[in-house]
Amino acid sequence: MRSSHFSVSSLIAGLLFIVIGAMFLLDAAGVWDLELWIVAPVLLIGLGIALITGSFNRSVT
Amino acid sequence: MTGRGPGTVEPVQPDSRRGFSATEVVLGMILLAVGIIWFLRSTDIVNMSWYVVFAAALVVIGLALVIGSVAGEQSGLISIGVILTAVLMLGSWMDLNFGGGVGDRTFAPASIEQVETSYETIAGTLRLDLSAIDFPEGETVIEAQVMAGRIQVIIPDDVALRVDWNVLAGDVEVLGQQRAGVVLDDSDASPGFDDASQRLILNLRVLAGQIEVYQ
Numbered sequence: 001m002r003s004s005h006f007s008v009s010s011l012i013a014g015l016l017f018i019v020i021g022a023m024f025l026l027d028a029a030g031v032w033d034l035e036l037w038i039v040a041p042v043l044l045i046g047l048g049i050a051l052i053t054g055s056f057n058r059s060v061t
Numbered sequence: 062m063t064g065r066g067p068g069t070v071e072p073v074q075p076d077s078r079r080g081f082s083a084t085e086v087v088l089g090m091i092l093l094a095v096g097i098i099w100f101l102r103s104t105d106i107v108n109m110s111w112y113v114v115f116a117a118a119l120v121v122i123g124l125a126l127v128i129g130s131v132a133g134e135q136s137g138l139i140s141i142g143v144i145l146t147a148v149l150m151l152g153s154w155m156d157l158n159f160g161g162g163v164g165d166r167t168f169a170p171a172s173i174e175q176v177e178t179s180y181e182t183i184a185g186t187l188r189l190d191l192s193a194i195d196f197p198e199g200e201t202v203i204e205a206q207v208m209a210g211r212i213q214v215i216i217p218d219d220v221a222l223r224v225d226w227n228v229l230a231g232d233v234e235v236l237g238q239q240r241a242g243v244v245l246d247d248s249d250a251s252p253g254f255d256d257a258s259q260r261l262i263l264n265l266r267v268l269a270g271q272i273e274v275y276q
Contacts (some may be wrong), residue, residue, distance in 0.1 A: 007134040014126025017142040021119030030180050036150055043146055047139075052262045056135060 007052025016046035074272045086270060087125040087138060091118050112152055119145045129255045153204075155227045155266045173197060180205040196220045206266040214274045221257030223250040226265040226272050235274045251276070 020039060027034035088176045090203050100112055122142045129135045169190040170176045176194060180187055180203070187207050192215050216222055224235045232241035234247045254260060265272050 005133055007130045010067060010126045010133075010135050010139065012129035013139045014123045014128075014130060017119050017123030017126065019123075020146055020149075021116050021121075021123055022077060024114065024116035024153070028110060029144065029151065031216075034153055036154055039146075039150060043143075047143065050139070058213070 007054065009050040012046060012050040012053060015049070017044065087122060088141065089119065091141075094118070097130075111148070115145055115149050115152070119149065127229050130217045144216065151229070151268070153230065155268065156274075170194060176203065178203060182207045182210060184209045186211045186213065189217045191261075192217050194272075196261055198258050200260045200262060202262045202264065204264040204266075207270060210267070211273065212265050212267055213269040214265070216261060216263075216274065220259045220261045220276060221251050221254040222261050222274070222276065223248060223254050224263045224265060224272075224274055226263075227267070228270075228272060229268045231267055231270045231272075233272045235272065236276060252262055 022042060023032070023039065024033055026032040067143065079098070095114065095118075097108055101109070117143060122138055122145065126135055126138050126142070140226060159183060164182075164184075165188070166180075166182055166184040167188040167190070168177075168180060171193050172196055173196065176191070180189060187205055189203075189205060189212070191203075194217060196217070205214070214250070224234070226233055226245070227236065228245040230243045231245075232239065233247075234240075238249060240247070263274065265274070
């Protein structure tokens with residue numbers, strides 16, 4: 001039987017990709033001028049948080 | 062028929078069925094969508110930018126991760142999302158539109174009417190011979206991009222030139238100046254460019270390879 005548990009890291013990474021993907025789509029539509037120097041640190045911060053929370057979750061379970 | 066007593070324990074059968082994999086389903090959907098869009102672009106039915114396709118794919122991956130988070134960690138999808146974000150950031154920085162064909166291509170327009178505003182190749186050599194062109198007064202802007210390979214541009218002597226170029230990795234030779242390295246981004250102009258009556262501006266982008274401009 002497969003065991004499954006909620007993954008905080010997947011949730012954070014998912015939300016992050018939705019936001020970044022939407023930013024690129026808005027940029028392509030000409031609605032918003034995308035600044036790469038915003039996306040890059042946001043990506044690193046989000047993935048860092050996702051990794052830390054994921055690791056913390058695993059050690060608790 | 063085998064009889065079992067009340068204390069007999071049923072042998073545990075290994076479950077040979079594979080569980081649902083969100084990573085495989087989403088990856089399959091993305092490959093399917095990319096294949097369909099590529100086909101539609103190749104047959105000129107739809108001309109959707111790859112930039113939009115990749116951005117939409119990133120949103121789909123994000124949604125799949127959020128939905129799939131209740132079933133556990135989806136490290137495969139996270140890796141794909143990171144790669145896709147890197148590709149999009151690169152495309153945005155270099156203003157790439159992920160278009161063009163594969164192979165060596167030569168364009169030698171005979172008149173200004175035959176000159177296109179943009180030339181693209183995914184992989185190979187893109188050779189643009191503008192030596193026969195009598196450029197009009199004012200500014201003429203031409204863009205060219207190659208993902209992997211080389212851009213060669215030959216321009217006539219009687220036009221003032223400015224070359225705005227980006228190279229992620231490779232080397233550049235513009236108006237006799239040579240540079241090599243990674244993440245190169247610069248602009249070179251011929252003397253008296255701003256005051257010239259005929260001005261040609263080349264926007265050249267290469268992800269990996271060479272840019273060569275000769276006058």
